[in-house]
Amino acid sequence: MLAAPTYWANVPAVVKNMFDRLVGTVIEAGSGYPQPRLAPKQQYLLLTACNAPFPVSWLTGQSGGTLRAMKTFFKYSGMKPMGCVAFAGAKDSAALPQHIQKKLENRWTQH
Template identity: 30%
Template sequence: MNILILNGSPRKQGKISSLLHEAEKSLIEKGNSVTFIDVSSIKFNFCIGCMACRSKGKCILPQDDAHKVAEEIKKCDGIIVGTPVYWGNMSGSLKSLFDRMVAVMMGESKWDIPVPLHKGKKALIITSCTTPFPFNILAAQTTKAEKALKEILGYSGFKVSKKIRLAGTKGMKEVPAKALKKAREAANLF
């Protein structure tokens, strides 16, 4: 299978990156092809809201890295999205990238109803936040970020088969072995 991993964390050695790389290793060991994209390292312009992508089927902005990510989304069999939780949501760079992905994520019916373009593909969401458990859920930090990602992926046809949450990361030196194991095991869903 061809799996796309989107790392929404700007920290290449951070908790999200560690969990995503653990899942990546497991996928490769099982013979999958994996494309790993550090969203904060790519260069792309923000969506300008022109809505031309809806009729053209692709973004009309000048060619940039968002167009390359769009091609990876089209050809993937599954996706893993990881993000730190910022104010109860995904990272800004990841949200900006998804804003540019509308044309490759979903189409529209003649009644302007979203038409998913990735039906049958699986997805995994990995989040981390400094808020300790259970307050990350009670304060809706983690759950709001997951909800935003589930909405994007769901309208696109991806079925979110698993979520991994790492709470209470403030002062955490290393990702706990239990969380790394969960990331490895979650890769089995593909």
């Protein structure tokens, strides 16, 4: 599971830095198209949160941009997605709301 906040419709710099440092571990760079090093049986679950409330977060692509960046990294690694969960309107929340926790549990237990 990777959880990252939404920073201007993308992942924060620390997550991008992690991707940069791991790319040689998860992707084989040869003379042709990069080949994944991780087995498809390995799966990932993504979570992001942003301050913009729904539907503003969806209409402006805030959470979508963050999830797209994370999915792209894992796609090239060879891993398969378990799902993605976006928590819009997180500004005033001290914890994940019950409905977001339920979405995560459902995606986790389906695999």
